[in-house]
Amino acid sequence: MEYVSIRVSTLRGDQKINFNVFVKINDKHILYLRQGDSFEGVRLKRLKEKKLKKMYISAEDEPGYLDYMKKNIEMAYDNKSGKSIETRGEIIQGQQQSNVDQVFENPENVQVYNDTKQSANQYVDFLMRESKAVATVLNIENIDKSKSHHGVSVATLSVALAEKLKVDPKIVQMMALGALLHDLGHSTANLDTSKPVTQMNADELKLFREHPKLGAQIAQDKKHFDQLVVRIINEHEELLDGTGFPAALKENQIDPMSQIVASCNAFDRLVTFENIPRAEVAKKMIIERVGQYPLNHLQGIAEIIKNL
Ligand SMILES: [Fe+2]
Ligand SMILES: [Fe+2]
Known part of the structure; x- marks a missing residue:
């Protein structure tokens, strides 16, 4: 599988991810978060404490990731989105x-x-x-x-x-x-x-x-x-x-x-x-x-x- 790096700071909020996220350990990609997870509260805090700046997704999931980011930002700037x-x-x-x-x-x-x-x-x-x-x-x-x-x-x-x-x-x-x-x-x-x-x-x-x-x-x-x-x-x-x-x-x-x-x-x-x-x-x-x-x-x- 081919992987591309993504920035941890782009994974925020309660929108569920539609892709798997991997971390790289000794040149191996290990599944860290599954499709269907999200990044608010405790999970976000844990992630920050790890001081990870980058994680990985499979290259074929990239369109899904870009779509997730776009939706996240639009929702965040919309004060009628119903989100806190x-x-x-x-x-x-x-x-x-x-x-x-x-x-x-x-x-x-x-x-x-x-x-x-x-x-x-x-x-x-x-x-x-x-x-x-x-x-x-x-x-x-x-x-x-x-x-x-x-x-x-x-x-x-x-x-x-x-x-x-x-x-x-x-x-x-x-x-x-x-x-x-x-x-x-x-x-x-x-x-x-x-x-x-x-x-x-x-x-x-x-x-x-x-x-x-x-x-x-x-x-x-x-x-x-x-x-x-x-x-x-x-x-x-x-x-x-x-x-x-x-x-x-x-x-x-x-x-x-x-x-x-x-x-x-x-x-x-x-x-x-x-x-x-x-x-x-x-x-x-x-x-x-x-x-x-x-x-x-x-x-x-x-x-x-x-x-x-
Ligand atoms: Fe400075
Ligand atoms: Fe400074």
């Missing part, structure tokens, strides 16, 4: 995560980038239109400390913050794409980004400090990346007091959209990779990081988090 916002949010979060992984793996692919951009626009509409959308997505824990899940969390929080700051919705869409892809520079480097920065050794820290510039170079080389996206990738670790990296820019040199993503990135890093409880992070940042991030951002994030 949690199920819908899980499916949509998974789709965005899968998009980020695809761009990270194929930054040269114009089609992948354009699909991701279009899908990000639809995602921003969902976040702005449905009152529980932001909370639902942010409440999906990044169990396996995935970079692409981190991208979706940063984008989601950035959109909520931008809404509070009354940013023009057209710019918010482009900012969201930049936020999804902000850690593109981590896609090639051999660095374990899941650990706290405070636990990195000198070599790891050096790699870590290179990632914005590296990501911006990858994006700039491919002519299809939008300029604001490249800029956000390059500037998301800059700080208002000029102590950030890669260029130690001053406040007036950092694009306002990069500043929003930087604030939200710092927040999610502390929650996801430094393991600090969410409610504490908001307070901690206001006390310890004021001067590095705009105070109205930190206060805005604190309010958003309080309402989750």
Whole structure:
């Protein structure tokens, strides 16, 4: 039998699968989930805990899989589908995560980038239109400390913050794409980004400090990346007091959209990779990081988090 790989993040929600799913162990494909199973709740959690990114289906089941994905997404974006916002949010979060992984793996692919951009626009509409959308997505824990899940969390929080700051919705869409892809520079480097920065050794820290510039170079080389996206990738670790990296820019040199993503990135890093409880992070940042991030951002994030 011939197999094709599929992303685990595309298997979400209570729609039954119409194909068998396999895992690969020592070059052998082992049946993991049967036709008729679905991926909500406990089963999804177990799957994430395994930190599997890819699974396999038989090549002849591919049309069935594509059909499953299409139905899943249509249902998730339809607020009259009768499905809970949690199920819908899980499916949509998974789709965005899968998009980020695809761009990270194929930054040269114009089609992948354009699909991701279009899908990000639809995602921003969902976040702005449905009152529980932001909370639902942010409440999906990044169990396996995935970079692409981190991208979706940063984008989601950035959109909520931008809404509070009354940013023009057209710019918010482009900012969201930049936020999804902000850690593109981590896609090639051999660095374990899941650990706290405070636990990195000198070599790891050096790699870590290179990632914005590296990501911006990858994006700039491919002519299809939008300029604001490249800029956000390059500037998301800059700080208002000029102590950030890669260029130690001053406040007036950092694009306002990069500043929003930087604030939200710092927040999610502390929650996801430094393991600090969410409610504490908001307070901690206001006390310890004021001067590095705009105070109205930190206060805005604190309010958003309080309402989750
Ligand atoms: Fe980063
Ligand atoms: Fe990040």
